Amino acid sequence: MERMTVTVTIYDVAREAGVSMATVSRVVNNNPNVKPQTRKKVFEAIERLGYRPNAVARGLASKKTTTVGVVIPDISNSIFAEVARGIEDIANMYHYNIILSNADKKKEKEIRVINTLLEKQVDGLLFMGGVVSEDHINAFRTSSVPVVLCGTADDQNIMPSVDIDHERAAFDAVQLLIQNGHRSIGMISGPLQDPANGFSRYQGYKKALEEAGIELDEDYIRLGNYRYESGIDATDYFLKLPNRPTAIFSATDEMAIGAIHKIQDEGLRVPEDMSVMSIDNIRMASMVRPQLTTVAQPMYDIGAVSMRLLTKLMNKEAMEMTQVVLPHEIIKRSSVAPR
Missing domain, CATH: 3.40.50.2300 (Response regulator)
Incomplete structure (x- = not known):
């Protein structure tokens, strides 16, 4: 016998907590204009009922999905894992979710992935890749959301970027x-x-x-x-x-x-x-x-700084620079000897 699942709605939470649907919405969206005891009552109702807010519906209402798309050139390459870690840590700090998409270092797939992420109504896009061609620039220019190049840069420094020299x-x-x-x-x-x-x-x-x-x-x-x-x-x-x-x-x-x-x-x-x-x-x-x-x-820093730059662009914050060059460092170990 199949188990029936019942979708819990915002109306159910409001009824359980004895408040209006508008109040539940304010609590879910972290609106500060809610009394602490009312907020506590709503959260208790949410926990009892197992309510999960509909991210899509919230995005349509606020015109934000709190989601960032990340194009990664090769998910099997360990160097990009550290960059992704830096991105995710800062994204979590600013309450953004990440959609990570592998592009296999193929231009056609990169363009396709970029367009797919933009169709998903992400609030911003981070592009980790090698060659930034005119086709890439055109795809970024048609975007209605900010784009930051992460660990790469375009030849003319048109796009915001974070990289080393x-x-x-x-x-x-x-x-x-x-x-x-x-x-x-x-x-x-x-x-x-x-x-x-x-x-x-x-x-x-x-x-x-x-x-x-x-x-x-x-x-x-x-x-x-x-x-x-x-x-x-x-x-x-x-x-x-x-x-x-x-x-x-x-x-x-x-x-x-x-x-x-x-x-x-x-x-x-x-x-x-x-x-x-x-x-x-x-x-x-x-x-x-x-x-x-x-x-x-500084792979972690490249990811973290890229994500922070993107949050500033998404929130339209003032910035001194949009092309960031981070320092590198020689790590002397034992594979080099005097001749």
Whole structure:
């Protein structure tokens, strides 16, 4: 026999508490103009009846859903988990709910997810991704709610954004290798179409070499896809060169860990035979042996600051800046040694 479920309405709560439906509505929506004893009576009725306010109906009435859409490029990548944690903590603080949507780093899916979230009447949108194309900008411009880029930025700084200076982070990483006596430095880059993790970090690598008077060698550059396996493949290529590099700079920790394991699989040692340096500071960076020297992105802060910026935009608060650049930090561990 099927169990029948009865939907409890605001009318039922009002009758149970002996108040008007308007009073119940004020209590549910945290309106301060309700006496404490009346508020207590309404909450007790809500608990007895198991009433759950209809978020959709409340949204229609207030023209707000207290919901924020978040587009995440790759939900399986641990680095985005820390960003999402920062977003959620600030969202909870300001009483917003999060809808997290994975886009698989595919432009078509990103645009589709953006439009789907906007159709759900979210109050704001956070976009975590790599390439911010003209199609993305057009989708954001047609939005009736604020949009903040999280961990990325558009080329012309049109959109509000929170990120680090990726070029400077890469420059500092390569400079550390140079200060340790390395002159032959291979780079495992991300896709150069990616303005942040790809092109900007590649530019930082080039500038550090140029400033040190080291000629750029195209044989020392391999493109990866941010994944562990592409770090292995790139390192396999470097190890087969007649004059292999003495150090590898990887655009991401995950590729760097692949590099370390490939070096070790070939019977060589890190950092004695080859140093490895990267950017991100994911949890695995301190778990791998030797522990990975890396440039730490403040991933939690990127998420938290992005969400706080979005709350200000949603509430039309005054702001001094809408493009925020957070500091990075070199974390020295044991994968880099003097040459």
